[in-house]
Amino acid sequence: MYIFSFALAVLSAAWTLVSGWETVPHTDRWHVIGVDAETSASLGERAFDEVLAQESVVDDGVAVDAVRSIVARLAPHANKLAGRDYHWDVAVLDEPSPNAFALPNGNLGIQTGLLPVTGLEDGLAAVIGHELAHVIARHPEERLTQQEFTRLGQFAASLFFSDGDPATQAAIFGALGLGAEYGILRPFSRTHESEADRIGMILMAQACYDPRAAPEVWQRMAALSRGLPAILSTHPANETRMVQLSSHLAEAMTVREQAGCPPLPGPSS
Numbered sequence: 001m002y003i004f005s006f007a008l009a010v011l012s013a014a015w016t017l018v019s020g021w022e023t024v025p026h027t028d029r030w031h032v033i034g035v036d037a038e039t040s041a042s043l044g045e046r047a048f049d050e051v052l053a054q055e056s057v058v059d060d061g062v063a064v065d066a067v068r069s070i071v072a073r074l075a076p077h078a079n080k081l082a083g084r085d086y087h088w089d090v091a092v093l094d095e096p097s098p099n100a101f102a103l104p105n106g107n108l109g110i111q112t113g114l115l116p117v118t119g120l121e122d123g124l125a126a127v128i129g130h131e132l133a134h135v136i137a138r139h140p141e142e143r144l145t146q147q148e149f150t151r152l153g154q155f156a157a158s159l160f161f162s163d164g165d166p167a168t169q170a171a172i173f174g175a176l177g178l179g180a181e182y183g184i185l186r187p188f189s190r191t192h193e194s195e196a197d198r199i200g201m202i203l204m205a206q207a208c209y210d211p212r213a214a215p216e217v218w219q220r221m222a223a224l225s226r227g228l229p230a231i232l233s234t235h236p237a238n239e240t241r242m243v244q245l246s247s248h249l250a251e252a253m254t255v256r257e258q259a260g261c262p263p264l265p266g267p268s269s
């Protein structure tokens with residue numbers, strides 16, 4: 001039975017490798033996605049519901065208004081870049097750590113601890129743009145696909161190296177069915193972070209925000225994260241990232257100019 005399931009999983013993985021290739025909007029990086037839109041949307045909805053059930057959600061106030069208006073201003077540009085209308089839904093969570101997350105289908109979480117770091121305008125738009133970028137670049141789905149391949153490899157190894165011990169095989173096979181929802185909330189890779197930085201600044205520029213706020217806000221996050229390892233793991237900030245942010249800034253400023261936005265005042269504050 002395990003062999004049969006394994007064979008099916010191999011066939012499905014092979015099909016993904018044949019048919020699952022697509023490019024990321026704006027960066028044109030090729031990646032393979034083995035999760036269909038409906039499955040990833042329902043995983044995203046379930047994970048979002050779980051977070052909302054566990055966390056204290058802020059329903060109104062200045063912060064909620066600011067977050068919602070930024071999402072509303074960035075969302076049309078994200079949809080246009082992605083060629084798809086996402087169902088954007090944002091929750092402000094009463095959490096002291098400066099963090100945010102993005103799920104497939106356009107569900108976003110912004111923790112109140114971010115606001116003293118970002119302010120309520122361009123800095124916040126930088127973080128929200130970055131989260132929208134994760135969604136339209138389909139980073140959660142790409143990560144799920146990579147996890148499926150990893151699990152398949154581990155299962156193959158278990159078949160060949162476990163001496164056929166049924167208990168071991170059953171345990172590993174059981175683990176194959178777990179983790180999708182857990183995995184969807186795990187931190188992104190450096191590649192994904194860097195790509196979200198770049199696309200996020202483009203979205204900011206198209207919506208006439210000041211993209212110069214992005215390197216500044218990530219620098220402040222980095223400074224803050226020195227004493228808080230959890231943030232470091234979610235949004236790694238280092239010298240390389242700062243250099244990349246500066247190079248993406250030039251691109252974003254050009255996009256902003258082409259979008260016909262009003263000129264920016266002097267250096268951003």
Ligand SMILES: [Zn+2]
Pocket residue numbers: 130134188192193196234235
């Ligand atoms: Zn990120």
